[in-house]
Each structure stands twice: as C-alpha cells, then as structure tokens.
Amino acid sequence: MSLLQVKNLVVEFPHRHGTLRALDDISFDIAPGEILGVVGESGAGKSITGAAIIGLLEPPGRIAGGQILLEGERVDQYDFEQMRKIRGKRIGAIFQDPLTSLNPLHTIGHQLIETIQTHLPLDDKQARERAVALLRDTGIPAPEQRLDHYPHQFSGGMRQRVVIALALAAEPKLIVADEPTTALDVSIQAQIITLLKSICHQHQAAVMLITHDMGVIAETCDRVAVLYAGRIAEIGPVHELINRPAHPYTVGLMAAIPDISQDRERLNQIDGAMPRLNAIPSGCAYHPRCPQAFDKCRSQRPDLMNAGATRAACWLHEVQTTTQRESA
Amino acid sequence: MTALVQANDLAMTFDVSAPWLNRVLERKPRTLLHAVDGVSFEIERGKTLALVGESGCGKSTVARLLVGLYAPSRGNLQFDGLDAHAVFKTRQGLQLRSRIQMIFQDPYASLNPRWRVQDIVAEPLIEHGLAQTASELKRRVGELLTAVGLSAFDGVKYPHQFSGGQRQRISIARALATHPEFLVCDEPTSALDVSVQAQVLNLMKDLQRQLGLTYLFISHNLAVVRHVSDQVGVMYLGRLVELADKQALFANPRHPYTRMLLEAIPKMSDSGRGRTPVQGEVPNPLNPPTGCAFHPRCPHANERCRTERPHLLALAGIKIACHAVQEGRI
C-alpha cells in the first residue's frame, strides 16, 4: 500500500480579482521508503504541494478539491489540531533556511527533546539519549556537548543537520523536504544529500524532495515528478526521465541545463516563460512554448499517459494520435 | 599584447570591529576581515574570466573592487594601462566608468522599483552626456532594449511588471548603454530558473561576440562557468588557489580544493554513486587558518601547509597555490 496518495489535488487562492489555481488536479503516490523528487521552476507549484501535504498552506490558500491519503487515512480536510498531531509524528518537514527553522532562543537540545516528548512517551532521560543518538546519526561531532548549544553556535551545514535530526525525531514515515540544500555551499550540499539519503534509508522514512536543482534529484531520488504551471508534466523513474524525457518541457529543461562534463556552444533555450497563474493557456499549459504543439494541444488538456518508461501529460504520446498522424 | 584588465595583488580589508566604546570596555582588539587577500590575474580583451568559490571566498568583493565600488587596501588594478582607482578619483574617472560596467545578481533589487524602465536604461546615457536630444535618447533606449530581446515599448513599464529573466535583460541593457568594453557580472543567473538562465547566458554570449566585450563572470555554479568562460580562477577564503584555462581546469584539476568542488557537484549522468564528500566546512573568514587556508580540510596537508602560506605560482601552463602540487606530491 502506498504511504502517501495524492489524488486530483486542487489548491486555490481566492483573490479579489478572481480565484487563482496554484495546483490543478495533480495525482501521485509515494511508496514506503521511496524518495520522490518534485522538480519545477518558480511558480510551478512545488512548494505549495509540500505545504498542502503538511497542512501548512498559507491562508487564503486552501485545498479546493481532491484527496490526500496518508497510509489510507484522508488528511486533507483535517483541522489545525488534527494536523498538528500528524506533523512531526507521521510527517516530518525540512525547510530551506536552517537559520529560521530553528528557534534562536532555545538550545537545540531543548528543541529536540520537546519534539521527541510531544510525540513519543519518553521521560527526560530517555528523550535526551534519543536526541544524542539522532545528533550522532546526522554526523554532528561531540553530540552530548552540542546538545546544549544554541543555533547560532552552529554553522549553516551543521544547522541543516540539526534540522534533519529534528525532522526525524519522532520517527515519521514521510519527510517533506523543501529545497533543503539550496541555501548551502556546494561542498556542504554534497554532505547533506549523502546524509539525507543514508539516514532516511536507516530510519525507513520516505522522502518528498522538492527542489529546482535537477542534479540533486539525479543523485538522491528514485522517482521524480516534473511540475509545470500547477500540473504534473511528467513523472517516472529518475534515470529514465533524465535520459529519455518524454514531455517536450522536460526535454527542453534537460537541454537547458549546462553540463559540467562537456562544452556546448549554445544552451538550448525555451522561449517565453512559465504562464502566470491568472493567465494559464487553454488545453495543455505548455502549448504556447512547445515546438511540437498541434491542434489538440490547444484545446484539450492532456492527462498523464504512458510514454515509454515514464508517464507524461502530452498528446504526442496518445496512441491514436500517433497512428492518425502516420496515416495523414 | 597587454591584457585589458590586470589585477595585481589586490586586497580588501574591512574593519568590522565593535564600536569604540564596546572595545574599550570589553578590551577587545580590532576585528579585521580580510575579504580579499592578494589576488592577481589578467583578462585579455574579448575573453571571459570566471571566478568561482563558495561563500566567504571574496569573489563578490573582487567584483566590486574591479568596478570601483571599493578602493583596495593593497594592490592595484590596471585597466588598459591606466591605474583604475587613481583615475576614479580624478575628473577623468567618469570617462573610465563608462568603459567598465556591472551586472548584479538580484534581478529584483538591481532596478529601482520607482523608476520606469526607460529612465533606468537612460540614466547612464544622461550621466555621460551620450545623447544630445530627447528624441535621440529615446531612440538609443529603444535600441538597447531590442538588443537584449525586449521591445522598445517596454520602456514605459515599471520593473515589477517584468519577470526575473526580463529584469536581468534590462540590467544588461543598462550596462551596455555607455558602450563599455568590460563587464563585471556578479552571479547574473543564480537567481533565475534553469530555462531562463539558458536564455540569459545565450544572450550574454551573443553580445560578447557582437560587441567584443570582455567579461569577469562570478559564479558558484561550475556548470555555468564551464559554459561561459575561457579562463577559470578558483577562490578560497580571499585567495586564488588555482587559475587555469577552462579546458585544463576541468580536464585536470590540480588543487585539492578544485578537485573537491568538482567532486561535490551533483551530476546528472552518474547518479546514485557512493562517493565520500570532503569533511568540514568553510572556516570563519574572521579567523582564517594559519598557513594555507585549506589545510584543515585537505587530505594532503603537511607541516609546511600549516605554517607557510602558498603563493600563486605558474606550473605547467596553469597557476596554482599549493605546496603539495608545487612539491610534486600530488
């Protein structure tokens, strides 16, 4: 059974000029222990997806349709108090900025122990031992002493390790990580990615990794979903998607990324920009920028359909279309 | 032929001491931040030098030294044979400034939100007296906007009406207004999405070819650097550790830090590989290690590395500051 099932999720932001659809009917699953990457450019809706799942959508944003099922239990309509019990215990969160994720006024030991005791029936001594073990697992040297330090006494990379420890404190089954390495230096990024992979494997936690960096996705994830204008453009195993992308947007995206291993005269560029939420084109949202768009793309929105090893929301992969075009 | 830009032992020290009263009461010494500590390089006309490094390495400070936003604490900058900072202080300084321009990282903060785009692009023209009449000004602004891929009609709009990529184009248009020869680009695409980054990088390359521009390109992204540069300089804690042609650096990185950087970059091709990232983090620039700044993290460090600071020396066509390499140990 899937750990997390998102079915036809719709997230809207009512605005005085009209309602904006930040997420428009997206569906995906995460299996236990799996690492799913959610990648997209700014405005695609990846952070909102994470926020919707954790139940931290900023008002006036709200879930306007669809379902979110955590281990078979519907959580999208839970109120604040119910979500609070789930957060930490069953879903952990890692955000981008380690500086603001930690309370500067409390020692990290205090924050860890508080989280542990909120969700697990442990006394102070047991909670402290667990906190030390977690810090050790995340690679922080001398954890017994560091437990009593304040966040400002840690460097950026160390703080992110503490945040990871916090996220894992109550042994959640799912971790939602929103751009966990973006604010870090390249060398630290590598350390954190390695840590995230190993520790989630060790604690058997699934991860939903939200990022704009395809390189990080390639290194860490098992599967990846590419978001475009609030919809999933393509979803599938990470190597297939990177090496044999099926959706024209994914193709364009892969070609636009500068490659460190070879020289290229020009980077492939996708002309235009992602549409704003109040101006999403009809049919397939990508059609104005797509070199292979045809009539159906302009009028009908494609669902995710099988395209080789991945699934892509693109009429090019509709079986009848191909035969029709061949015979025309 | 002498290079267009020549930096000689540039250094920039910031005084970040506590206020005088606090220092006296708490008996603290002055705190000095050596953001840039002796950097030398040359850029030939029409070429691109990229400076890479992580946070605290001083590359942004170098950029600001080169455009005259800071005056160096030590060393000098030669531009086309002139001592740039000396000239900046004189009346000819304005003329020199028209030859050197800068593009910034943040597309949202680099344009005045209260000004129309046409006024933003026109400002350098007005400041340097490059347009005699209002109609000539308008024409020139229109030309600049179309040269960067926007429309002349976009001039009446305000910056907030444009996307990040378009704002960077406006910044480029502004930078090109005075027909500069040298452009310093401080992480111009770091804040942009991948597809937009591709557009802007392609544009910058095209402009370089058309106008014969020379670039200093600052970035932390080695893949982008590979795409745009001719020469690459790697910085660590205010010092240049390796300076080489692009091909040489990527094919055969010599300095341990360069190797570590290249190893650390998540690659899309071989994923899931087990690799051991280098331990440690960039030390606090206020309290740099003795000797070679990289020695605490370097697997090849020896006693000499802990005590003696390596100098940037030429070695087999590249420049490198590493005892181990110079001694032939690696």
Added chain:
Amino acid sequence: MKQWWARLGDSDIGHSFRSSPVAMAAALVALVCIFCSLFANGVAPHNPFDLSTLELSDARLPPAWTAAGSAKYLLGTDDQGRDILSALMFGARISLAVGFASVALSVLIGVTLGLLAGYIGGWLDAVLMRLCDVMLSFPAILVALLIAGVGRALFPNAQEGLAFFVLIVSITLTGWVQYARTVRGSTLVERNKEYVQAARVTGVSGLRIMRRHVLPNVLGPVLVLATIQVASAIIIEATLSFLGVGAPPTSPSLGTLIRVGNNYLFSGEWWITVFPGLMLVLISLSVNLLGDWLRDALNPKLR
C-alpha cells in the same frame, strides 16, 4: 482625468479605502473640517473677528436648541458676542494651518537630515543621531513652551506673523526627529541595494543618488507618520495656545478658544469651551484614523 480616478479607485490602496468604512468616514469628516476652515470667510454665518459686527448684547448666549438660545447663533456666543460656530471655523483654520505648516517643515528638515545621515554615514551619522537622541529626551511640549515663551519675551510687541513663526518653529523643533530616524533606517537599507550600487558604478554623484534613487523609496513611511503627526501638531498648538504662548488673541485658534471658555465653565456657560474642544477632538481623531488606515494599507505584509 476620469481614467486616473478610476484607476486609483481600482488599485490596492483604493480598494482598501473603499472597504474600510472607518477610513471613509474619517476622510469625510476631515474633508468637511478642512473645507469649512479654508472657506471660513464664505461658509461661516458670521465673522467673529470683525469688531464692527459684534453686539455685546448677544454675549454668552447658549446654543440654539436650548431655551434661551437664538437661531442666529447656532452654537451660542462667547463673552464678547462672537458666534461660536464661526469662531470654530476660523479657529480650525489657524489650528490646521499651524499643524500642516509645522509638519511640512518637520518633514523637510527630518527627511533631508535622515537621508544625509543614512547615505553618508560616518561621523555625520553619529552626530545627527546623537542630536536626535538629545531632542527626543525632551518632552515636545516643554521644548515648544520654552521656545515660544522665550520668543514672546524677546519680542513682546511682535506682530502676528512672528508669533506664528515662533509657534511653528517650536513645534517643528521636536517633530523632525521621527522623520530623520525613519528615513535614516530606510536609507541604510536602500543604500546597499543593487540599484544604488549600479548608479554608483555608472558614476552618478552621491547627491543625485540620494535625491533621485533613494528618496522616492523611503517616502512611504514618512507619509504615514506625517498624517498622524498633523493631529499631534494640532494638539500641541492647542496646548500652547491654551497655556497662552501660542496663537495671539486677535487670531484665536481652537486652543485659545478653549482657554477663553475655560473661565466660564463653572458659571454654567459650558458651550464656549466644549464646542472648540469637540472640534479639536474631531479633527485629530479623523486625521489619526486616516493615518492608521494608510499605515495598514501601505503595509504589504497585512494585505
């Protein structure tokens, strides 16, 4: 013209205004007060300062709706037969004029000094901020009292103009500090932004950058402060006039009227002091409410 009006109404600020009944009511009240005071010559039923029209026999008449009142004097008359309603309008004119003038002067001085302190920094900044600290440690009323009192003592027979000048200066002297501090803070932020650095790279002079780049971006909070300070300036002026060192008796402001009426309060002629007091409250309340609305409307985080 219509298009501009329509666009303003449709903008975020316009929408915020239209959806706030408090703001609209406050604006209406303030506008009525300003209108009456500006056009007092035409709007007021009498001219209370034209000695020839005064009739001592009409002195100390209660308001029109009471038994002894007369319809001719809607809110009653004071001890010299002056119509209270008309006196209110003329008095409000003085109060508003002094209020706006002192705020305008405060803004001019405060914004300029704040810009210089923030942009140039160094010793200039240190000196100016210490000056602000010193000014802030004196209560505004006391400073104003001191200056006004000293002014009066030095020029006992001064004409009206000088008296008003001294009054405005004394209110300005403590008022400019808020603007200087706010603008300095905003300038420090804007100065490090890249568009300012871009202008410096181009070679634009410091003064030009301050005036054309930084100033438009730091004026937002100043507008809010100024609106609220008009109210407090009016109150300070009223206090000074009440204490006898403000507006001269020949052109009484609301404060002077309150003082005059104070003497008659306990003999039962309440209207002479109460109505000017109510007018003062009305003006400062409506201006304060407008200022509150403006501050919330301009705060992007609250939208």
